[in-house]
Amino acid sequence: MKISTKGRYGLTIMMELATRYGEGPTSLKSIAEKHQLSEHYLEQLVAPLRNAGMVKSIRGAYGGYILSKVPEDISAGDVIRVLEGPISPVDFTEEDDPAKRDLWVRIRDSIAEVLDSTTLQDLINFKDDGLTDNYMFYI
Numbered sequence: 001m002k003i004s005t006k007g008r009y010g011l012t013i014m015m016e017l018a019t020r021y022g023e024g025p026t027s028l029k030s031i032a033e034k035h036q037l038s039e040h041y042l043e044q045l046v047a048p049l050r051n052a053g054m055v056k057s058i059r060g061a062y063g064g065y066i067l068s069k070v071p072e073d074i075s076a077g078d079v080i081r082v083l084e085g086p087i088s089p090v091d092f093t094e095e096d097d098p099a100k101r102d103l104w105v106r107i108r109d110s111i112a113e114v115l116d117s118t119t120l121q122d123l124i125n126f127k128d129d130g131l132t133d134n135y136m137f138y139i
Contacts, residue, residue, distance in 0.1 A: 003084060009037060010045045010083040011076060011123070017055060018071035018120035025064030045083060052082045071124065077115030087112050 032039035
């Protein structure tokens with residue numbers, strides 16, 4: 001399963017709003033400038049998030065967007081499903097081999113479990129301990 005820019009940038013928006021939770025509205029312009037993204041594209045992404053009730057828009061000179069719930073109550077899975085649709089690595093059918101169908105279901109369920117158990121609060125509190133695998137390949 002590949003997450004498109006819709007999902008990735010949508011998470012960026014939501015993480016910025018989570019970081020500034022309780023401080024008032026945040027403009028998409030400030031998020032776009034900070035992350036060097038298109039403000040117009042972010043406007044397209046925030047609409048489904050607003051329609052899903054995850055963010056609220058505040059009008060006016062000091063307007064912008066705020067989270068509609070605390071960061072602990074919004075999961076990465078919530079955001080990805082709104083922007084990307086159902087989580088599934090493949091479109092499996094009933095005609096598939098039962099062993100393959102079981103594999104696709106287990107992969108889908110594993111991805112969903114990781115996304116659903118990771119909140120915006122987890123993402124903004126993440127500390128890189130430097131233990132991730134960084135491979136360098138030489139040819």
